[in-house]
Amino acid sequence: MRHHSPKLSHFTADHIVGLSPQMLDLKETLLKVAPRNSNVLITGESGTGKELFARALHAASLRRAGPFVKINCAAIPDTLVESELFGYEEGAFTGCRKGGQVGKLELAHRGTVFLDEVAELSCAMQAKLLRFLQEREIQKLGSRRTIFVDVRIVAATNVNLEQMVKYKKFREDLFYRLNVINLHIPPLRERKEDIPLLVDAFIQKFNLSFRAGVNGVAPEVMTAFLHYPWPGNVRELENCLERAFNLVDEEKVIQPHHLPAHLYALAGENRLPGEKGFPGQVTAAFRQGKTLAQIMEQIEKTVVLQALAESKGNKAKAAQLLGISRPGLYKKLIKYNLM
Ligand SMILES: Nc1ncnc2c1ncn2[C@@H]1O[C@H](COP(=O)(O)OP(=O)(O)OP(=O)(O)O)[C@@H](O)[C@H]1O
Numbered sequence: 030m031r032h033h034s035p036k037l038s039h040f041t042a043d044h045i046v047g048l049s050p051q052m053l054d055l056k057e058t059l060l061k062v063a064p065r066n067s068n069v070l071i072t073g074e075s076g077t078g079k080e081l082f083a084r085a086l087h088a089a090s091l092r093r094a095g096p097f098v099k100i101n102c103a104a105i106p107d108t109l110v111e112s113e114l115f116g117y118e119e120g121a122f123t124g125c126r127k128g129g130q131v132g133k134l135e136l137a138h139r140g141t142v143f144l145d146e147v148a149e150l151s152c153a154m155q156a157k158l159l160r161f162l163q164e165r166e167i168q169k170l171g172s173r174r175t176i177f178v179d180v181r182i183v184a185a186t187n188v189n190l191e192q193m194v195k196y197k198k199f200r201e202d203l204f205y206r207l208n209v210i211n212l213h214i215p216p217l218r219e220r221k222e223d224i225p226l227l228v229d230a231f232i233q234k235f236n237l238s239f240r241a242g243v244n245g246v247a248p249e250v251m252t253a254f255l256h257y258p259w260p261g262n263v264r265e266l267e268n269c270l271e272r273a274f275n276l277v278d279e280e281k282v283i284q285p286h287h288l289p290a291h292l293y294a295l296a297g298e299n300r301l302p303g304e305k306g307f308p309g310q311v312t313a314a315f316r317q318g319k320t321l322a323q324i325m326e327q328i329e330k331t332v333v334l335q336a337l338a339e340s341k342g343n344k345a346k347a348a349q350l351l352g353i354s355r356p357g358l359y360k361k362l363i364k365y366n367l368m
Pocket residue numbers: 044045046047073074075076077078079080081082187230263264267
């Protein structure tokens with residue numbers, strides 16, 4: 030995130046926070062495919078940044094001066110999708126607008142169409158979209174004239190489209206047309222190194238927009254963040270910090286009691302040394318039948334995570350804190366599934 034809040038339409042790859050190997054890879058692919066015109070399917074759980082990637086793709090493309098038009102396939106009633114996409118002529122049906130309506134596809138001429146939640150398209154609309162992708166022409170409702178439209182389609186979904194194809198809920202031919210390039214954004218829990226960076230970026234952003242002077246999060250908060258599974262991904266982290274901004278006190282440091290209770294509780298389940306006191310935690314581990322080796326591993330994992338948190342994801346610094354080599358740190362990240 031930059032030091033100013035960019036307009037939604039101005040998001041670029043630089044606004045995608047993340048230095049995990051997966052994110053670096055994704056950004057590289059994004060910049061490589063952006064100038065081409067191939068359709069892109071962005072997949073990933075809710076809140077992983079699919080729309081952010083779609084906007085960055087447009088901004089890095091040769092179409093950046095053209096429009097970016099978003100169509101949320103889940104938000105438009107099935108009966109209106111067609112006129113929304115293709116538009117209609119005046120008098121096409123009773124109750125239609127005077128002068129007709131220009132469809133979103135036509136509006137996006139020379140730009141990018143972002144088809145959000147594309148899995149929600151009805152069978153009939155899937156067929157119509159496929160025809161458009163083959164012919165690159167639209168016919169407004171109530172019109173005989175066809176109009177050539179030059180758009181790039183970026184589609185997004187948080188459901189497994191391949192599964193839907195298998196169960197015949199989504200057309201296979203349309204799937205292949207949309208999925209020329211696939212960008213899969215992994216969930217936040219699979220790229221924990223990005224968490225400290227995102228926390229910093231959001232604190233900067235909210236400090237600006239709320240004119241607050243929050244200095245950061247307490248170490249226990251960062252530990253909780255690193256253990257929590259983040260089912261709502263980056264959006265949930267962003268919301269959680271926004272909430273904390275409203276509760277923070279004079280000290281200007283976000284504390285555990287500024288977090289939603291469920292977050293702290295859930296994070297605690299995966300944790301060994303913590304606020305309950307170390308001996309108590311060990312006793313609890315014994316009760317679960319954990320051996321010395323297993324307990325040591327869990328402690329090691331916690332210590333590694335803490336080092337990553339304190340070095341803000343900088344692996345060289347984390348290795349230095351831990352007094353181990355970088356390759357040694359990488360081995361541990363792989364061992365504990367923290368890559
Ligand atoms: N890597 C990132 N860096 C900075 N901000 C991010 C990142 N990923 C997501 N965000 C922010 O998190 C929020 C959610 O992202 P976005 O709307 O793109 O997710 P989504 O995948 O489209 O979610 P959904 O499936 O629920 O529509 C946005 O405010 C976005 O700016």
